[in-house]
Amino acid sequence: MHVEKYTKSAVGHLLQHYNRAANHTSNQDIRIDKTKFNYNLCKRELPDFSYYKNRLAQVKCHKRADVNVLCDWIITIPKKAFTEEQERHFFQSAYNFMAERYGEKNVVSAWVHKDEAGQPHLHFCFIPVAIDKKKKIEKVSAKEVLTRRELQTIHKDMARYMEHIFGYDIGILNGNTIGGNKSITELKLQDSQRELTRTVSEISSLKQIKHQSISELANAIKQKPSLISDVSQAMKIAIGEQNEPTQHFNHEERFRSR
Numbered sequence: 001m002h003v004e005k006y007t008k009s010a011v012g013h014l015l016q017h018y019n020r021a022a023n024h025t026s027n028q029d030i031r032i033d034k035t036k037f038n039y040n041l042c043k044r045e046l047p048d049f050s051y052y053k054n055r056l057a058q059v060k061c062h063k064r065a066d067v068n069v070l071c072d073w074i075i076t077i078p079k080k081a082f083t084e085e086q087e088r089h090f091f092q093s094a095y096n097f098m099a100e101r102y103g104e105k106n107v108v109s110a111w112v113h114k115d116e117a118g119q120p121h122l123h124f125c126f127i128p129v130a131i132d133k134k135k136k137i138e139k140v141s142a143k144e145v146l147t148r149r150e151l152q153t154i155h156k157d158m159a160r161y162m163e164h165i166f167g168y169d170i171g172i173l174n175g176n177t178i179g180g181n182k183s184i185t186e187l188k189l190q191d192s193q194r195e196l197t198r199t200v201s202e203i204s205s206l207k208q209i210k211h212q213s214i215s216e217l218a219n220a221i222k223q224k225p226s227l228i229s230d231v232s233q234a235m236k237i238a239i240g241e242q243n244e245p246t247q248h249f250n251h252e253e254r255f256r257s258r
């Protein structure tokens with residue numbers, strides 16, 4: 001099991017990726033004939049994105065674009081012979097454990113993917129809500145929810161919980177290297193999302209580039225993902241975070257644009 005954190009700009013796309021509402025016919029890693037076997041353990045009346053927006057509106061959240069508003073614990077079923085019923089029991093138990101730990105109302109979706117290469121796995125997606133001790137209000141803070149201590153203890157706690165449920169040590173995998181609990185596409189998607197978010201926020205801080213140029217850039221990146229690092233580097237040079245040998249950068253410009 002391992003966790004990923006995402007900013008607002010990634011959420012819409014991610015939720016569609018989890019529930020397979022996005023078009024995945026071109027994705028080689030997803031076997032679309034098996035998509036019908038996926039299921040969501042989080043039953044809501046509202047669609048996931050609406051629920052996410054509603055819940056987010058109930059808690060304090062900084063407006064900054066780099067705030068992590070969604071976390072995803074990916075829990076892979078161990079490579080053992082499980083019946084369909086045992087598998088469901090495993091994921092339902094994992095869901096119960098996580099919902100108890102992070103608050104049921106913070107759960108946005110909990111899809112079990114059975115249509116990817118590797119083992120079936122659960123994407124336990126939630127808004128990281130902590131209590132502001134001073135103000136006594138709920139606030140979004142991945143930092144305070146997923147502390148170092150939390151990351152050190154959750155694996156052990158979950159293993160103990162599962163042992164209690166199943167009567168023996170089920171052997172929960174730690175980390176994302178064993179068993180391939182994540183498709184390469186997912187990993188790539190995350191990297192691109194992260195880079196793109198960074199690049200786009202850097203671009204918007206420049207303000208000189210019109211909206212259309214951003215769409216064009218996004219399109220270009222979609223077609224050639226390797227562009228991202230070039231663009232990102234170019235942006236760093238442009239806003240003065242990185243030097244280049246023939247620097248003709250105008251510092252006034254930098255301050256005016258912020």
Ligand SMILES: [Mn+2]
Nearest residue numbers: 113116183186
């Ligand atoms: Mn998946």
